[in-house]
Amino acid sequence: MKWQGVFPAVTTKFTPHDELDLEAFKSNLEAQLEAGVSGIVLGGTLGEASTLEAEEKYALVRAAAGYVTGKVPVVINVAEQTTKAAIEAAQKAADNGASGLMMLPPMRYKADDKETVEFYKATAKSTELPIMIYNNPVDYKILVTLDMFESLAECENICAVKESTRDITNITRMINRFGDRFTILSGVDTLAMESIVMGAKGWVAGLVCAFPAETVAIYNLIQVGRIEEAREIYRWFMPLLELDIHPKLVQYIKLAEQETGLGTENVRAPRLTLAGDERAHVLQIIHAALANRPQLPDYKDLQA
Template sequence: MKLGSIGTAMVTPFNEEGEIDYEVTRLLINHLIENGTNSLIVNGTTGESPTLSEEEKEKLLAHAISIVDKRIPVIAGTGSNDTRGSIRATKRAEQLGADGVMLVVPYYNKPDQNGMYVHFKSIAESTSLPVLLYNIPGRSGVNLSAETVIRLSKITNIEAVKEASGDLEQMAAIIEGTDDTFSVYSGDDALTLPLMAIGGSGVISVSSHIVGLEMQRMIHDFHNGNIANAALLHQSLMPLFQSVFSKPNPVPIKYFLKKVGLPVGDVRLPLIGISEEDSYLDLTLQTFKQQFDSKWE
């Protein structure tokens, strides 16, 4: 699974009627590839997957694969809290030509560790595609433990984990307990540099929709030993990272994208868009533009 340093969890553009806007999706994908995205995650949390029908998910994935045209890997979010449903979605993603699948920890059911192990094992054994696990206890209600990730890493095509637990100790334990071929990615933009400092591979990002090149510069500086400059970039990006997650994802990032000229539309209910009281987002964007003038000229 060649995710690179930055995989972008892509928003799903909607038109004024709340339907998927495939033309804006094309513009968005090309924008992401040109601005530092090494791999694309479709139908994830940021893509508002809970509000998409199975038909919409399949059509959006097929469209993304066509537009990307093998320039970067396309990873399909096919996980759910229904193992059989996830297997069906995973098989369909393979048929459509996805380069891998992302499987979220089952939400609402609250399975124990053995239940999660069997769930992921069953899905992985149903496909030849590489598997990216996705641990996000804040949304799923349960934490996929380091021990279970290490156990799952022994399954041939389970190759990486997106860790959105915010627990660097857990991430360190996974890195220590898995082979060098297994990759650990941050699910939080703000932990990109700290995770890489302990051996992580990169980030599955939301902020990369608008600051992918700056994040790539930070990662490049880190890999090339310019730690001080990487740290300065991290500090400069932090206010934007915080703003992107100041409201339920993807509400702020869709707002920012519209502000920089990509009309990705609003979010679907039960999420609601940005109100006039949220002017702090405009201030964050203005401050960022002043710091990185070259990007916005």
Template sequence: MKKLIFKGAATALITPMTEDGKINYQVLQDLLEFQIQKKADAVVIAGTTGEVSTLSDEEHITLVEKAVRQVNGRIPVIAGAGSNNTAHAAWLSGECEKAGADALLHVTPYYNKASQQGLYLHFKACAQATSLPIILYNVPSRTGVNIFPATYKRLSEIDNIVACKEASGNFSQIAKTASLCKEDLTIYSGNDDLITSALALGAKGVISVLSNILPEETHNICYSYFNGDQEKSDNLQLKYLELIEGLFMDINPIPVKQAMRAMGYPVGGCRLPLCDMDPANAEKLYAILKSYGLINSGVKAGSITVHNAKNTGNILRYNI
């Protein structure tokens, strides 16, 4: 069996921004400390939720470097290194390795819509550019291309391709992949609403958006299952289902960033072309957050003024 990168819940971390749209590295440090305190099993830096498509190469590498320095080996730091340009993805892989990442996350090439052979050659080239373990990221709804089980099997035969983040939602396909690849490819859920279903097929955890705000609870969904209490795991999954749905009412990471601001985290907005939720959906999101006790009062659509935001941990809090 190839070595596990992590087991449990890895947080697909947002990238905090200042009011003028620059990366807020101080808040990044605070968020990382919060994640570690609250039992996150790993963090993904510069992934989809981290708005990687809007980062310059310099920002991308600096973000990874600063995250690695702050985490200091306490949990794995997984760096997004994907691109639809194979040469660029290979270069990013090497740069993220130099920056100290523990592993890489490689999304399928988007827009190009490569063939299965093209996907194999792309990921093989990326793997040859680094000694780090690689997690493949399959998210057809965003990229327009799907990794087939037979292609997963071929890719699993490459030594440092060790895992996949499966966000296809196709459980027949996931089961077939698990059957073909066995211990040569660790499967992680890429869907917060389907964690327990993926665990039942042998997944070793989730790469999660939910855990930006509830890292310990997301960890517990996984570890209740691992510890033999499937009923507790299922109940936690169902308990947070409405919140998960709220975090995907709009394009990720728009809702999670808006939720975090409402909770008192100074994470800023998204970079264009992503923008804040429309007022009607924002009100729905805030109502969900209130129902879970994550915010108390005073949050209104069109405003990020927070009154009596619920304290969710020891993270440094700011007034926004």
């Protein structure tokens, strides 16, 4: 498995009756594959993981794995409160067809450095699936430090990091210390181009759910050194990308999916669909972007 390229953190599609909408889910996957993404990430923050029942998560894994049929890897997020539950989640992910895991540190309890490392190690040793550490201290209050990565390096299947510290210099520090031992993927849409230029090999993206072609085009253009072309698309994209760093990113991005014909705005309570001035404001951003959507170059077959 290569942790490289654009990995959409896809939304979970719901019917108006609050059931999984697997047809809408597969339709969005089709658009992602057509745009040229390199993998699929399920059950993250954007996937409303905290509201999903365990069986719903694995139904999504089975549906995604069955639909992509090996074209790209399917990664499921592991966000558990106990080590025992994380090990069980890793096993069930493998049983249901996942290609890899994205792992958050322990939920709710703010584990110290040693506890966090042991949580990751125990889970890694229980599975053969490759693991991407989700390093997001801003939202989840635990920073995986370079010293912690030094200890985690003994687990061969811990091989990537979703870099969401919001500190671009952390990419250079990781590379200076570990070389290519851990593959770095950008986890923040508004810092993605900067992160890739500084050495990130991939992008776990949010707005790709609604704008897959533009996202992959930026990534591919950077790979072949066509920086100015990538930058122009990125500048157009920025007002949309900023929707990904708001507490209501799920509602915002689902509304964008609806406006681009790639989903609906159905969310699971306690989230509610947008209304009033807030909805009008987000629609204004989306419609302004659609009115000025850039003409993309032939980006799919670019060779570095």
